[in-house]
Amino acid sequence: MSSAPPPAILRLHLPSSISFFSSPRRPHLSPRTCPWRLAAAREMPWPHVLTVAGSDSSAGAGIQADVKACAALGAYCSSVITAVTAQNTAGVQVRRLPDFFTPSSFFTCCPRRHQSDQEKEVNWVVVVVVVMQGVHLVPEELIREQLQSVLSDMSVDVVKTGMLPSAGIIKILCESLQKFPVKALVVDPVMVSTSGDSLSDPSTLTYYRDELFAMADIVTPNVKEASKLLGGVSLHTIADMRDAAESIYKFGPRYVLVKGGDMPDSSEAIDVFYDGKEFVELRGHRIKTRNTHGTGCTLASSIAAELAKGSSMLNAVQVAKNFVESALHHSKDLVIGNGPQGPFDHLFRLRCPPYNIGSQQRFNPDSLFLYAVTDSRMNKRWGHSIEDAVKAAIEGGATIVQLREKDIESRAFLEAAKACMDICKSSGVPLLINDRVDIALACNADGVHVGQSDISAREVRKLLGPGKIIGVSCKTPAQAEQAWRDGADYLGCGGVFPTTTKANNPTLGFEGLKAVCLASKLPVVAIGGINATNAGSVMELGLPNLKGVAVVSALFDRECVSTETRNLRSILTSVRCLA
Numbered sequence: 001m002s003s004a005p006p007p008a009i010l011r012l013h014l015p016s017s018i019s020f021f022s023s024p025r026r027p028h029l030s031p032r033t034c035p036w037r038l039a040a041a042r043e044m045p046w047p048h049v050l051t052v053a054g055s056d057s058s059a060g061a062g063i064q065a066d067v068k069a070c071a072a073l074g075a076y077c078s079s080v081i082t083a084v085t086a087q088n089t090a091g092v093q094v095r096r097l098p099d100f101f102t103p104s105s106f107f108t109c110c111p112r113r114h115q116s117d118q119e120k121e122v123n124w125v126v127v128v129v130v131v132m133q134g135v136h137l138v139p140e141e142l143i144r145e146q147l148q149s150v151l152s153d154m155s156v157d158v159v160k161t162g163m164l165p166s167a168g169i170i171k172i173l174c175e176s177l178q179k180f181p182v183k184a185l186v187v188d189p190v191m192v193s194t195s196g197d198s199l200s201d202p203s204t205l206t207y208y209r210d211e212l213f214a215m216a217d218i219v220t221p222n223v224k225e226a227s228k229l230l231g232g233v234s235l236h237t238i239a240d241m242r243d244a245a246e247s248i249y250k251f252g253p254r255y256v257l258v259k260g261g262d263m264p265d266s267s268e269a270i271d272v273f274y275d276g277k278e279f280v281e282l283r284g285h286r287i288k289t290r291n292t293h294g295t296g297c298t299l300a301s302s303i304a305a306e307l308a309k310g311s312s313m314l315n316a317v318q319v320a321k322n323f324v325e326s327a328l329h330h331s332k333d334l335v336i337g338n339g340p341q342g343p344f345d346h347l348f349r350l351r352c353p354p355y356n357i358g359s360q361q362r363f364n365p366d367s368l369f370l371y372a373v374t375d376s377r378m379n380k381r382w383g384h385s386i387e388d389a390v391k392a393a394i395e396g397g398a399t400i401v402q403l404r405e406k407d408i409e410s411r412a413f414l415e416a417a418k419a420c421m422d423i424c425k426s427s428g429v430p431l432l433i434n435d436r437v438d439i440a441l442a443c444n445a446d447g448v449h450v451g452q453s454d455i456s457a458r459e460v461r462k463l464l465g466p467g468k469i470i471g472v473s474c475k476t477p478a479q480a481e482q483a484w485r486d487g488a489d490y491l492g493c494g495g496v497f498p499t500t501t502k503a504n505n506p507t508l509g510f511e512g513l514k515a516v517c518l519a520s521k522l523p524v525v526a527i528g529g530i531n532a533t534n535a536g537s538v539m540e541l542g543l544p545n546l547k548g549v550a551v552v553s554a555l556f557d558r559e560c561v562s563t564e565t566r567n568l569r570s571i572l573t574s575v576r577c578l579a
């Protein structure tokens with residue numbers, strides 16, 4: 001009989017007045033309240049994810065997985081620990097104490113004992129015991145303090161939640177997010193681990209549905225969790241997953257991703273993404289491996305990392321899915337632990353030089369360094385074919401090319417675009433098409449550049465899918481914000497200087513360029529009247545996300561395109577070396 005309290009409680013949490021862990025509250029640091037930040041205008045705010053989740057001693061899932069995934073994807077990850085679990089590759093065993101223990105107590109479970117029939121009759125809040133290990137819930141007050149410490153000081157972009165084992169913890173999280181709003185909230189409703197163990201108290205269900213989901217940007221249940229959230233409905237088919245996504249959407253999140261990784265009898269890992277209007281089926285390969293512990297946590301934290309970096313939601317989900325798939329692939333033969341389900345290697349890229357495999361690298365912002373934009377009238381004037389002009393620009397060092405052909409018939413445009421694709425592909429230089437999504441699709445270009453009066457980036461993304469590059473022309477911070485929301489990969493900002501290449505194009509000057517750059521985390525390329533005499537001064541502005549210059553006439557309205565490009569490139573390179 002074991003209804004007696006478990007062994008002595010180890011209370012580590014000191015009252016904040018005497019704990020040296022708890023520093024006095026610092027006000028939020030903005031350039032206004034914190035003068036030294038003014039001098040730091042060149043500092044790049046680093047994409048920042050805060051994970052609110054449980055610690056996993058085996059380090060395959062939970063906080064440890066989140067920190068590794070964010071690091072692998074280039075985001076900083078701070079952490080608020082809600083529980084400490086004892087797990088290994090044999091499975092997580094969660095056992096809550098009888099409910100006469102206050103949830104805020106810092107307690108320990110009776111270790112290494114099998115559950116007797118009598119125990120089952122005790123008023124346990126949650127009893128899931130496979131092989132007895134343990135879980136400690138962190139006291140709610142300490143969770144509140146961790147949230148306050150991080151959110152009041154660090155510029156958190158995205159909060160990602162994992163194991164939230166009690167209703168009280170969810171309530172505290174919601175209160176903290178109201179006090180310190182962030183750009184996005186990713187809720188992974190961790191109620192059932194990949195190994196099938198229950199990770200939360202049933203009373204949390206109501207709080208998830210009624211409180212947290214309404215604040216969430218995306219909720220990412222697996223099919224077991226989706227079923228649990230919907231009162232136990234059975235989910236067997238993609239149609240069931242769609243219905244589940246639609247029902248969960250009604251609880252209030254902006255997007256829902258129902259993950260089908262644990263659907264039996266499927267050779268593919270199919271997830272269903274829903275934005276309230278349309279469904280997208282995201283298909284991935286099912287990797288044959290025992291090392292799948294922590295895939296759910298990793299997917300959600302990777303989504304959070306991509307959002308923090310400025311990605312749109314569908315893009316972030318696709319990149320995250322690709323990342324998990326690649327990590328599983330590269331970890332399929334790892335042996336870590338003796339149990340049936342092992343962890344995988346989040347940092348697999350360190351073992352796979354040149355570290356840039358996987359489609360999340362489809363766009364490297366550094367490629368905006370010297371952006372050559374063609375013009376058919378100029379080519380005609382100098383007797384250059386489009387292909388020759390593109391070849392010459394690449395020869396001179398252009399790092400990305402855009403075909404901006406305003407006066408050419410569609411059929412000829414497509415022929416030229418196909419030829420340019422071959423040229424660019426063989427040099428590893430991305431090729432984008434100006435305005436014309438149809439041409440981009442037909443020649444399988446790397447992406448499209450659109451302006452404010454063209455088809456929106458959101459529509460272009462639907463047509464091109466997540467794997468292509470989309471650039472958007474922006475003259476104001478509001479346009480930059482919209483472009484980010486629409487899923488753009490970079491911004492073209494200008495005209496920085498007066499230009500005759502584009503009619504009726506207002507000149508923004510350095511001030512306009514700065515305003516757009518500072519308003520966005522997306523990489524920016526400056527355009528408009530840029531040439532060998534002023535390109536250096538643009539890059540010397542030292543704006544961290546200003547990645548390069550886009551140039552038309554100074555490259556193509558010239559006799560020797562390769563010489564002009566080479567000259568400009570060497571100017572840009574010397575500024576970069578001095579920076």
Ligand SMILES: Cc1ncc(COP(=O)(O)OP(=O)(O)O)c(N)n1
Binds near residue numbers: 450451453472491
């Ligand atoms: C890199 C880059 N930036 C801006 C533009 C301008 O695009 P848009 O505003 O659509 O104008 P047009 O080029 O279509 O006249 C661009 N093309 N490239």
Ligand SMILES: Cc1ncsc1CCOP(=O)(O)O
Binds near residue numbers: 494505553
């Ligand atoms: C397409 C475009 N968008 C803003 S300015 C501009 C024209 C840039 O051409 P140039 O480099 O010849 O000034």
Ligand SMILES: [Mg+2]
Binds near residue numbers: 435450451
């Ligand atoms: Mg356009």
